[in-house]
Amino acid sequence: MAHQAVAxxxxxxxxxxxxxxxxxxxxxxxxxxxxYQALAKLGLDPDRTVLVSGIGCSSRLPGYxxxxxxxxxxxxxxxxxxxVKLANPxxxxxxxxxxxxxFAIGTGHFVxxxxxxxxxxxxxxxxxxxxxxxxxxxxxxxxxxxxKTSSYGNVEAPMNPVxxxxxxxxxxIARAFSGDPKSSQEILAAAIQHKGFSxxxxxxxxxxxxGREQFEIVRERIRPLPEGHDPRNRDDARRxxxxxxxxxxxxxxxxxxxxxxLEDGHDRARRKALARGPxxxxxxxxxxxPDDEAVAAGR
Ligand code: SF4
Numbered sequence: 001m002a003h004q005a006v007a008x009x010x011x012x013x014x015x016x017x018x019x020x021x022x023x024x025x026x027x028x029x030x031x032x033x034x035x036y037q038a039l040a041k042l043g044l045d046p047d048r049t050v051l052v053s054g055i056g057c058s059s060r061l062p063g064y065x066x067x068x069x070x071x072x073x074x075x076x077x078x079x080x081x082x083x084v085k086l087a088n089p090x091x092x093x094x095x096x097x098x099x100x101x102x103f104a105i106g107t108g109h110f111v112x113x114x115x116x117x118x119x120x121x122x123x124x125x126x127x128x129x130x131x132x133x134x135x136x137x138x139x140x141x142x143x144x145x146x147x148k149t150s151s152y153g154n155v156e157a158p159m160n161p162v163x164x165x166x167x168x169x170x171x172x173i174a175r176a177f178s179g180d181p182k183s184s185q186e187i188l189a190a191a192i193q194h195k196g197f198s199x200x201x202x203x204x205x206x207x208x209x210x211g212r213e214q215f216e217i218v219r220e221r222i223r224p225l226p227e228g229h230d231p232r233n234r235d236d237a238r239r240x241x242x243x244x245x246x247x248x249x250x251x252x253x254x255x256x257x258x259x260x261x262l263e264d265g266h267d268r269a270r271r272k273a274l275a276r277g278p279x280x281x282x283x284x285x286x287x288x289x290p291d292d293e294a295v296a297a298g299r
Contacts, residue, residue, distance in 0.1 A: 009043055011036040016066045022057060025212060027204030030178030031125055032064050035094075037185035039065070042192060049092045052081040054101040057132045058125035058204065061096040075105030078113040081120050082262070089263045092192060095122045099140040100130045103159055107139075114168035114197050116262040121191045121198040124161060125178070127206035127214075135209035142246050147209070161201050163241045166234075166255060171196035173237065173255040177222060178204040179215050183251065190253060196261050203249060218249060225252040232256055 014036045022028050039049065044067075051062035055074040062069035072080045081095045102110060102124045113120065129147060130136040136149040140161065144153040165173045172194040176184040184202065191198035205214035229252075230236050237255035244250055 009040050009046075011040045014039045014046065014066050016064050018063050020064050021060070023208045025207040026057070026131075027127060027178035027206065027215070028058050028061065028125055030181050030184065031058070031096075031123065031202055031204055032061055034176075034178070034181050034184035034188055035061070035065060035096075035123070037181070038188035038192060039067070041185065041189050044092055044192075048090065049094070050081075050084055051094050051096060052077045052084065053096045054106060055132070056098040056101045056130070057206070058096060058098040058127075059101055061125075075101050075109065077101070078106065078109040078118075078120070078122065082113060082116070082118045085118055085120060085263060086266060089119070089267075093120045094192065095120055097122075097124060098131070098138075099124065099126045099128060099161070100138045103139040103161060103164075110164070111168045114165060114170040114199070117169060117171055117196045117259055119195055119197070119261045119263055121188070121194075121200065123188065123191075123200045123202055125202045125204040126161065127204055127210060128158070129206050129209045131206045131209055158246075160241065160244070161199075162244070162254060165199040165201070166237060166241055169197075169259075170199040170255075171257045171259060172198035172253070173201075174199075174253040175201040175203065175249065175251050177218060177249075177251055178202060179219065180222075180251070187253060194256065196257075196259065221247055221249045222251050223248060225250060225254070229254075 046067045049067040051065055051067055051069045053059035053062050053071050054077040062071060070080060077095045077097050081093050084091060085093045126140050128138060128141045130138050135147050137147045137154050140158045141154050143157055146153055162173055162175060172191055174187045174191060176187045178184060187200060191200050203218055205218060231253045240250050240254050
């Protein structure tokens with residue numbers, strides 16, 4: 001949608017009084033800073049902006065931003081956000097959460113929100129571990145990672161959230177790194193402006209359960225999009241996604257497409273609804289018995 005801007009808001013207008021309780025050095029500090037910058041840059045009206053989250057360290061984020069917010073239950077942020085958007089399509093709705101919340105219990109909701117192309121921005125802060133519950137293996141934990149629930153190394157292969165977003169029909173897909181706030185805020189602003197389901201895979205290290213060295217490890221593995229990459233070309237996007245491995249993390253806007261949103265569909269249906277009239281008994285009858293004689297006979 002065309003997001004409504006208000007005059008001259010700054011970063012401090014979006015900072016809530018509540019101070020973050022994340023561990024010192026947590027990657028999520030960089031994410032919330034980028035969210036403030038993006039909202040201020042777009043000049044969004046805090047009274048018409050809603051942040052929705054599930055449960056987890058990163059799901060605390062809405063409490064730190066001066067907009068409306070809804071901290072829902074584990075893995076259920078996307079359906080609640082869909083309800084908010086359908087109830088009032090004029091709102092800018094942003095969803096924040098982590099890899100455990102979004103890609104374990106929340107996986108089914110991700111699939112259907114992407115295929116429905118709901119006009120939301122989903123910022124998934126991926127640290128490859130459950131931080132809030134103190135360090136268990138998550139759906140994006142690397143193979144062989146030793147955690148409290150994988151003492152001999154993670155025996156499962158990690159899922160690829162960007163590949164999943166591309167497969168399920170997200171119409172804006174990007175990857176950012178919380179240690180690079182400048183490009184993160186630009187990506188977030190573009191994602192919020194996009195009409196349709198925007199997915200931002202935000203690599204955001206957990207310093208407590210993955211170690212402070214995670215920032216350096218990610219920095220060594222990141223690379224920009226290949227020269228000439230066209231985000232509107234699905235084959236270009238597919239190439240980037242398949243070339244990414246544990247060792248290569250491509251940052252930037254990977255894929256952008258346009259197609260009708262869920263709200264467009266509901267709006268069309270609402271306009272066609274019989275209750276909107278002009279209503280005639282014959283028209284109603286014809287929807288069930290498309291036979292003029294039967295209609296004339298009142299049968
Ligand atoms: Fe951040 Fe990890 Fe601490 Fe959670 S446990 S606040 S993800 S550093």
